[in-house]
Amino acid sequence: MQQILTYTFLVLYSITILGVVVVIITDNRNPLKTLPWIIVLLLAPVVGLVFYFFFGQNLSKKRIISRRTRKRITLQLEEAEHVGCPELPGRYRPLVQLLQSTCHAVPLYGSDIVPYTDGQSKMEALLGEIARARHHIHLQYYIFSDDETGSRLRDILVVKAREGVRVRILYDDVGCSRVKKEFFRGMRREGIEVHAFLHVKFPRFTSKVNYRNHRKIAVIDGRVGFMGGMNVADRYVRGTGWGSWRDTHFRIEGRGVAGLQIAFLSDWSATTKQHLSGSEYFPAARCYTENILQIVAGGPFGKWRALLQAESYAIMRARQRIWIQTPYYLPSDVLNTALQTAALAGIDVRLMLPARSDSRFIDLASHSYLDDMMRAGVRILFYKPGFLHSKLLIVDDMLTVIGSANMDFRSFEHNFEVNAFCYDTAFTARMAAIFADDAAQCHAVTPGEWFRRPRSRRLAESFLRLFSPLM
Structure with a gap:
């Protein structure tokens, strides 16, 4: 009897492994991604099956965020924004069209953008705007810690909720896995609507571990918004034990805020099944500048990888310069080749x-x-001064890309991210000046110095590169 059970288990297990291999093949992914999964599953089936269950499943064909919902939310914005819209720069019209085609990113005219390069000033600005809220406060963060910084933000949100302001919060379930549940329960008891994005519940939803919401969005009354690289935690304000935390965040006022509102409301709809719309969420806004913004909500749903495609396209069309800040550089072959080609x-x-x-x-x-x-x-x-967590792409004299996405596989392939493509010479010059200030605190590596590093280190680098898509 035991022998029959053993044979039965082996047959069923083999069928499962072969079935997973068939699923991977029929997904028609890049062969460079397909072959490693097949090899792991065949050579180490137990470990491979566990890893695939957590990290390998392809959600691109699933409608995590309904296209119909996103188009419905965007439509009211399109109707308002087509009137009096300025001429787009000729050389960037294909890029603008690309972002409209892949993710319905509407060009938004005339926003005022204020950059913050430290967590203290960003947090003070955010708390100040929240204190002035009258109708709603929408917050979405990958990390919302229950430390001093998070508690300070929570306390002012509780005050506003008691005043009758609608406070809605989305947090990432994995990013906040170390946060005590009572922290969020306490806010709910005060009337704050708090939800986890893609809640991870074992064993049914383990595939969602690999698809995280990395966006950092704040929208107050539909009139002011914040976006960028900073989460809500002490280290973003105080730094680490071995240096400062250098990050970049942005306050947006004007029509660009509507793009952030669309990103938040789309995620809110996907998470809660509540569909919010109306003029109270998209109030009329004045024009402050001559810039044009496209707020791009990229993610693993759907056929296209909007951020990867758009940034690669912009880089390939660069004429003068490509300046990048990123905490992690684990690029796709397309992006890596585009940068090398530009340099050559x-x-x-x-x-x-x-x-x-x-x-x-x-x-x-x-x-x-x-x-x-x-x-x-x-x-x-x-x-050198500390950890550089800023995400910035400057192309020539008019295009700047800001937001939450790193230049790595995770941001471009697996995470829900939000970036803004800003077409404006004045803003690009301002961000180039910030880049130059940071460069003065950098060590510029020479080829001679770089290629003298120990062989053992090179071997470790090459080995860990194999796991880049999972990092």
């Missing part, structure tokens, strides 16, 4: 990374990509 063509390509990041493994994997970058002529800058 004589374009000023600069890549700024932290000299030390918050993950030793990611550091090593990132560095494995820098050999060819160096050979192509890309200038590599390592930021």
Whole structure:
């Protein structure tokens, strides 16, 4: 009897493994991603099946966020924004069209954008705007900690909720996994609507562990918004034990806020099944500047990878410079090749990374990509004062990309992110000046110095590169 059960188990298990292999093949993914999964499943089926269950399933065909809902929310904005819209810069019209085609990102005219490069000033600005809220406060963060910074934000939200302001919060279930549940329960008791995005409930929803909401969005009364790289936690304000926390966040006032509102309301609808719309969420806004913003909500749903496609396209069309800040550089082949090609063509390509990041493994994997970058002529800058967590792309003199997405597989393939594409010479000049100030605090690595690093380190880098898609 025991022998029959053993054979039965082996047959069923083999059928399961082969079934998963068939599913992977019929997904028609990039062969460079398909083959490693098949090899792992065949050579180490137990471990491979567990890893695939957590990290390998493809949600792109699932409608986590309904396209119909997003189009319905966006439609009222499109009707308002087509009137009096300025001429788009000719050379950027294809990029604007690309973002409209892939994710319905409407061009929004005339926003005032204020950058913050430290957590203290950003938090004070956010708390000040929340204190002035009259109708609603919408917050969405990957991390909302129950430390001093998070508690300070919670306390003012409780005050506003008691005043009758509708407070809605989305947090990522994995990003906040260490936060005590009572922290969020306490807010709910005060009338604050708090929900976890893609709640992870074992064993049914384990595939969602790999698809996280990395967006950082705040919208107050539909008139002021915040976006960027900073979460709600002490380290974003005080820094780490080994240095400062250098990040970038933005306050937006004007029509661009509507793009952030769309991103939040789409996620809110997907999470709660509540469909919010109306003029109270999209109030009329004045024009402050001549800039044009496209707020791009990228994610693993649907056929297209809007952020990867748009940033690669912008880089390939660059004429003068490509300046990048990112805490992690684990690029796709398309993006990596585009940057190397630009550098070989004589374009000023600069890549700024932290000299030390918050993950030793990611550091090593990132560095494995820098050999060819160096050979192509890309200038590599390592930021020394602390951890560089800023996400910034500057292309030529008019295009700046800001937001939550890192230049890595996770941000482009798995995470829900939000970036803003800003077409404006004045704002681009301002962000280029901030980049230059940071560069003055960097160590510019020379090829001779870089290629002298120990062979053992190179081996570790190459090994960890194999796991880049999972980092």
